[in-house]
Amino acid sequence: MDQAEKTMIDNLHKNTGKTLEEWIGIVKAKNFAKHGEIMKFLKEEHGFTHGFANMVALKARAADAGSVENKDGLIEKQYKGKEHFKPVYDTLLSEIMKFGDDVEVAPKNAYVSLRRKKQFAMLQPATKTRFEIGLNIKGQEATGVLETIDKANAMCSHKINIASQEEITPEVVNWIKTAYEQAG
Template sequence: MEQAEKTMMENLYKHTGKAFEYWIALVKQENFEKHGQIVKFLKEQHGFTHGFANFVALKARATDAASVDDKDELIQKQYQGKEHLRPLYDRLISEINGFGNDVEIAPKNAYVSLRRKKQFAILQPATKTRFEIGLNLKGEPAQGKLEAIATANAMCSHKINLHSAEDIDQETLHWLKTAYERA
């Protein structure tokens, strides 16, 4: 188990007075079918922050990178029927790895989370024709390719939409690097 995961479990207990295993059992008892249902339940019924609710939902459904043996399998699933978007992901990962040796790449079912000390971006084949970069750039005004978002992933404040590898330009890389540096 990663240190970050252990810390989340310890902090969950400190904030709620109940062990991680209690929350997993409670969520499984509810028989939720979707990740979002679990997050909503924990936030609305139990006062969880988004981070804790997301963590418990991922663990309860075993859809986080730590719950699968082959992390690349999660990435492969994301691109089924969207294979033409995979080169965007590969290129972005190559560029992001050049930012520093402290980038943690954490695949989920629908997206890949990029973390340093905290999450700074997500990479996601959003539709069959659109690739989305979610960025944690709170306080930054929308400009150029950078669009402000109010929903989708609560940890992301902005997004950049891409449709082909040609869309990965200096502006895109600038915003990714800025989010990385702020994390």
């Protein structure tokens, strides 16, 4: 369990007076069939915010990445039909692990989150033709291969799109390292 998830679980207990396990029991007793039904119940009946309702719904259904025992299975699933991007992921991860021994690699269902004290990057085979590197770099203008992400709820501030292993240039690695350094 990463620190962000632990903090959220602790805050759930502080805010509601019930543990995550108690909320999971409450939700399971209702026999909801769908994620959205759980979300609606927790928001409308118990005043949950979207984030807390989503976390409880995912945990109750064991549908979150944290509930998966085999993290390598998550990575395999990400590259199903996009196998040509697996060497891109492997090369990037190898370069990133050289930054320091404090890099946390957290596979999710659709991407791999890279954390230090906070998330600094995401690696994702976004489509069959585009591999996306999401980065959190405060106050940085887009330049070179670095693009700004303008979506309000984006998990990253910038991204780099690449199509092949040959596009992993020193510039790409340096941008990832900048994000890593800011996350310390």
